[in-house]
Amino acid sequence: MTGHFRSFAARAEGSMTILSLYFLAGVLAVSAFAIDFGYLMSARNQLQVGADAAAHAALYFREKNDADAARAKAVEIANHSMPAADYGDVLRVQDVAFGHWDYASRTFTPDPHSREAVRVLPGRTASRGNPVAAHLFRFLNKPFWDLSAQAVFVTYVPHCMREGFVGDRVVDIQSNNGYEDGFCLHSNEYVSVNSNNTFEPGTVVSMPDSGDIDLPRSGFETNPGLKAALRSGYYRLRILRQLDQIHDDLYFASGEFLPDYITSSVPVVLDVKKLTTADLVPGRVHRVGCRSNGLTVDPGTVLSEVVVVTDCAIKFGQGVTLEDAVVFTRDTGAKSVSAASSLQIGRNDACAEGGGAQIVTYGGVDVPSDLRFYGGQIIALDHVQFSANAGGIEGASIISGSTISGTSNMTMGFCGSGMETNFSVPYFKLAY
Structure with missing residues (x-):
């Protein structure tokens, strides 16, 4: 054992x-x-x-x-x-x-x-x-x-919302245009570009899917720089949801959207068919009544340090200039804002501070000839169609709730300054 x-x-x-x-x-x-x-x-x-x-x-x-x-x-x-x-x-x-x-x-x-x-x-x-x-x-x-x-x-504020053309629908730009470093074209559908456009390094062309870019048969070959400029992205156009608030702040001469150059809360009330320089009082808000044929701004009128608020369709005569000025209409027509020719939005001051101007409408904008931007802004709920002066875009912002159609032979200059009075609302992002 x-x-x-x-x-x-x-x-x-x-x-x-x-x-x-x-x-x-x-x-x-x-x-x-x-x-x-x-x-x-x-x-x-x-x-x-x-x-x-x-x-x-x-x-x-x-x-x-x-x-x-x-x-x-x-x-x-x-x-x-x-x-x-x-x-x-x-x-x-x-x-x-x-x-x-x-x-x-x-x-x-x-x-x-x-x-x-x-x-x-x-x-x-x-x-x-x-x-x-x-x-x-x-x-x-x-x-x-x-x-x-x-x-x-x-x-x-997103880059494209500061300077450039931003449309909720198609942004359609024709041929022989030059886009300088910093300029932006954005559509929440797609951007359509014709031939012989030049895009400097730093230019942005964006849409939800950059592959949706609409090009001519020649493609990128006749649009140097375009391929490098393409980005994919989408923007909620928050500023369009603030138009009622912008209107009220201007109309009552009080609020965050009221320009600093308005020094009196007492409005100038006008009932005229034609607006002239003599009708305008610097530092004041002008409420203009609406007649059957709308409101005409006399040729050569200079709107400076004024706000004009109306429900009328507005037609600018030839050679009208807006400097330190806001024109706001609640007219909803496709041509609620139109111009004969040579409408200048903003002061031609080489991108210096001050002198900017804004046109805001519940409808559309149609400027068939010689639109000039110098630190200016157009905000429209409807279509924006324009033909610009060949050398007259230096600091421009167009925001449309519909489409934007631009003509040929333009140079889109980028300022980066001098547009501090443009209407904007904040966007939010995580920094840390």
Whole structure:
């Protein structure tokens, strides 16, 4: 019997089973810790998604509301995605700050009066009473973990909304045009380009799918630079949804869209068929009544430091100039704004600050001859059709809720300055 036990003890069968158990225990431990780590990473990602949503909501709401209301909106959105009953106070009012974002240094500077940027700092921490509970990490004496996140959203005006032609439908530009560095053509459907156009490096031609560009048979060969200029993208034309507000701010001479050169809230009320320089009082808003044949602006009239608001269709006579001026009509006709020839929008001042002008209409614009832009803007809900002076575009913005049709033999110059009075609304993007 003793020899039998000695023989059994000396046998090696089954030793690998014990070793396998050790390996299995190790694998299970590593797997368990990996599951815990994955759970913590998932909780961190959830916190970041909540931070991004809350920051976007805060800055969007801040556009038309005070800072306290916007901070409360951020907390509301955070609680919607991560209810306090389950996650505790993930985001508190004091975790939301408005301020300024420096792209170069990637730093945020708080400023309670700012509408430019917002930073939110949500967290699940012991100090908040809502740390993230781990499972197997508790065996390392770490049962709870502090997690935090940060999101910075900023406002910006898209490049194409500052200078260029932007249409919700087709943007159709003919032949023999030159587009300088910085100029933009954008359509929310597609851009149509004819032959012999030149696109400098830095020009942008965009649409939802850049492959939808409409070209002549010669394709890119007769449009040098076009291929490099193509981009894919889509813009919500937010400014078109603000036309009622722009009208009211101008009509009542009060509000964020009122130009600084309007110095009196008392309007000049006119009931005329023809508007002349003598009718215009600098620094005032002019409300013009509407007659059956619409409103004509006398040839050679210079509109300077004035706002004209009307419900009439407007026809500009030859050689009319707008400098530091806004003309707004609620007429919805296809030619609610038209001109004989040589309509100049903005002061010809080599892109200097000031002197810009804007035409805004609920209808369409038709300028068949010699339209000139010098830091000017047209905003129309309907179609914009124009023929420009060959050298008369230097700082131009056209935004249409329909199509834009331009003629040939134009040079589209880019300013980058001198258009500070153009109407715009902010867009929002994640900076950090």
